[in-house]
Amino acid sequence: MQLDQPDSVIKTESLLVELGGLPILREVSVAVGSGELTALMGGNGSGKTTLVRALLGLIPHQRGRVELFGTPLEHFRDWHRVGYVPQRGAVVIKQATVGEVVASGRLARRRAFRPLSRHDHAQIEAALSEVGLLDRATSPFNELSGGQQQRVLIARALATDAELLVMDEPFAGVDLRVQDELAALIGRLNAAGTTVLVVLHETGALGPLLTNSIVLREGRVVHTGAPPQHATPHHEPPQPGRARLMTGIGEGAI
Amino acid sequence: MEILTLVFIQRALIAAVLAGVTSPAIGSYIVQRRLSLLGDGLGHVAIAGVGLALATGTAPLPIAVITAILGAIVIELLRESGKASADVAMAILFYGGLATGVLLAGLVGQGTGNLGNYLFGSLLTVSPSDLWLILTLAILVLAASIGLMPQLFAVCTDEAFAKVLGLRVRRYNLLIVILAAITVTVSMRTVGLLMVSALMVVPVATANNLLVGFRKSFTLALGLGVVAAVGGVIGSYYFNAAPGSLIVVITIIGFIISVPLGNWLRSRRAAPVIDSVDPEPLPHEATQPHQSHIHGPGCGHLALTHGDHTDYVHDGHRHAPHGDHYDEH
Known part of the structure; x- marks a missing residue:
């Protein structure tokens, strides 16, 4: 538990989030310390994505409080410090180059009616080379493979100069080899000082790199601290290979 | 080209150029946001404004602008509410607008004949004062849709991400529908309110087939829009047809050509x-x-x-x- 640590990047206290009158998150008090690589885990419907959305102010909370970088969410304005990587499936971009998608990450810093500055261009290039896609800047986003699209979305989040990356299921629908690549990338970013909160169904390839974990079940926190050793938060005996089997399904993009 | 010396044709051509650039400009965002039929709905709402103007004997364009903007705000609030009933409410708004316009025009004995100029476009109805208003509105639409391109692009492609960037997503969403409403009325004299949506959507779809990248295809769509609008106005003088119909046919011919051409261009890129x-x-x-x-x-x-x-x-x-x-x- 990091609750009293002063340098908490994310902190919630007794958070209650209701959707359509139903309490989805109840009494959620969690903290993510600066520099950590934290997994937010739980089964389907446990409230992982809802918590992420509430943390970022995308949905309102009914009770409790959220702080980002020590500032209450209502007063938080330093959005350039936060990089959000939504689920790839939720992002449908019909017509854009990789470079254009990543450039939108700079908007947290840019003022309206001003063209991209030289510094903006440099940051976009740096973000693209960080994810290894600098040579694809002019490629159409929607013709990339699933793993490459995921890397573009990470680059877009990095382009804000993010100190905190919040990733929602980056491994959804990508094959094992790509998961390993993404895990290595996430680990590298974390080692370079970026705080990462990553929503995961299974720890998978990220398992050994995690420094902290939060496990939700039915909207309540059931575990914080060291990452759970086996794939799901239920008390089942560990099943080697199960995580791989489950997450390997769904990759079809070429 | 002796037609170019006719003053009413000159005015119609200027209006056509303005309709041709503004419609695909705002259409690029609408298509990216998958709201391709928004322009159609706004056109229907604007018909109520035209009917009201005909009934009261005032200038149609300013009243149509105000009606369409009010309609746009209602549409955006309905969409944002996310309720299932919003869909039905929008349908009621659209057809209510159309019916009100036709009814009001009919009440004062204008019939659908005069109203038809606004539904399908007309070469004869662009007055000098209209032209100034159209020019002002078109500059407004272009300045916003080009100057705010990065912001509007971000909001249209990924609303959640745009929100986490700290962008005022609600305001930008509202801006997009208001700009679309203004564009509908800018284009009303040229393409007509019933077909304006085609000029917003089809050149964008054509450009998307041919080019890669939002900025490039945005630029091409504006060019295609101008070609179609000007071609339609000139052609309608010779064919004695409503310009709107010809403009839409030209855009669709362009789209049909772009399908095999786009496939060929894609195969030339080492794309996949x-x-x-x-x-x-x-x-x-x-x-x-x-x-x-x-x-x-x-x-x-x-x-x-x-x-x-x-x-x-x-x-x-x-x-x-x-x-x-x-x-x-």
Whole structure:
């Protein structure tokens, strides 16, 4: 538990989030310390994505409080410090180059009616080379493979100069080899000082790199601290290979 | 081109150029947001404004602008509410607008004849004062849709991400529908309120077929819009048809041409990517000798970037150049 640590990047206290009158998150008090690589885990419907959305102010909370970088969410304005990587499936971009998608990450810093500055261009290039896609800047986003699209979305989040990356299921629908690549990338970013909160169904390839974990079940926190050793938060005996089997399904993009 | 010396044609052509640039400009965002029929709905709402103006004997354009903007705000609030009933409410708004317009025009004995000028476009109805208002509104739409391109693009492609950037997503969403409402009325004299949506959407779809990248296809769509609008106005003078119908037909012909052309351009790009190079190399298997065809960029076969080299799709096989022959991959 990091609750009293002063340098908490994310902190919630007794958070209650209701959707359509139903309490989805109840009494959620969690903290993510600066520099950590934290997994937010739980089964389907446990409230992982809802918590992420509430943390970022995308949905309102009914009770409790959220702080980002020590500032209450209502007063938080330093959005350039936060990089959000939504689920790839939720992002449908019909017509854009990789470079254009990543450039939108700079908007947290840019003022309206001003063209991209030289510094903006440099940051976009740096973000693209960080994810290894600098040579694809002019490629159409929607013709990339699933793993490459995921890397573009990470680059877009990095382009804000993010100190905190919040990733929602980056491994959804990508094959094992790509998961390993993404895990290595996430680990590298974390080692370079970026705080990462990553929503995961299974720890998978990220398992050994995690420094902290939060496990939700039915909207309540059931575990914080060291990452759970086996794939799901239920008390089942560990099943080697199960995580791989489950997450390997769904990759079809070429 | 003796028609160019006719003053009413000159005014119609200027209006056509303005409709041709503004419609695809705002249409680019609407298409990206998958709201292609928004312009159609706004057109229907604006008809109520035209009917009201005809009934009261005032100038139609200013009243249509105000009606369409009010309609746009209601549509955005309904959409944002996310309720299932919002869909039905929008339908009621659209057809209510159309019916009100036709009814009001009919009440004062204007009938659908005069109203038809606004529904399908007309060469004769652009007055000098209209032209100034159209010009002002068009500059407003262009300044916003070009100057705020990065912001509007971000909001249209990924609303949640835009929100986390700290962008005022609600305001930008409202701005988009208001700009669309203004564009509808800018284009009303040229294409007409019933077909304005086509000029917003079809050139954008055509440009999307041909080019890669939002900025490039945005620019091409504006060019295509101008060509269609000007072509339609000139053609309608000779064919004695409503310009709107001809403009829409031209845009659709352009779209139809862009489909095979776009496929050909895509095959020239080494576009699709298989970014896996298997740890174990593929077994070496040479292909049947090619009959004097040498694969290369633009050879006509679909090219795939496969790890560190390029494969060419050939009769259901993937052929990779290897020395003096090709391998099956």
